[in-house]
Amino acid sequence: EVQLVQSGAEVKKPGESLKISCKGSGYSFTTYWIGWVRQMPGKGLEWMGFIYPGDSDTKYSPSFQGQVTISADKSISTAYLQWGSLKASDTAMYYCARGYSTSLGDYWGQGTLVTVSS
């Protein structure tokens, strides 16, 4: 069974760093890419970027380029989304989703809620 399991909810202060994870199982982790999607409270889905764990090829949405870092450790089938300095506006639910070729999101993680507040 294909599963994407994300790390738990986080509460952080502005300026702090954070790395959340998405662990894949039940499939060959290196042959599908992993995308990250933001959903701010009460708002729609926003595609942030993706990584192809097979060769670490990474692409970001222009809206998120320079704001976050996407990485992966294929030895443990885990992808990451990282912030160097959080802002209150980063408060959102973050989902990882599996993709293949030009198709996005046949499987999704359960989401990680990130709350940034002083």
Added chain:
Amino acid sequence: QSALTQPASVSGSPGQSITISCTGTSSDVGAYNSVSWYQQHPGTAPKLMIYDVNNRPSGVSNRFSGSKSANTASLTISGLQAEDEADYYCSSYTRSRTWVFGGGTELTVL
């Protein structure tokens, strides 16, 4: 890149059919047959309903169908059921090698 355009809300009665549109440009929807549709119930992760314009993943009801003409894709739900009430999002691959979502459509089953 701008979000794809979806109606904010649609509604229908049980048993009826509804269609949700998703309008993009020649750089995204019009460029590839890589449009997907997702259903999201409150408090849950999105679920893939249609991929590559008109393909249903295993387990998705055949009441859901997709189509595309030029820069506009559409999701049709026939035989509306109460459980279909949810938010629906479209997405498209783009010429920039990125993906873009629509703003989402809230479906109300009357």
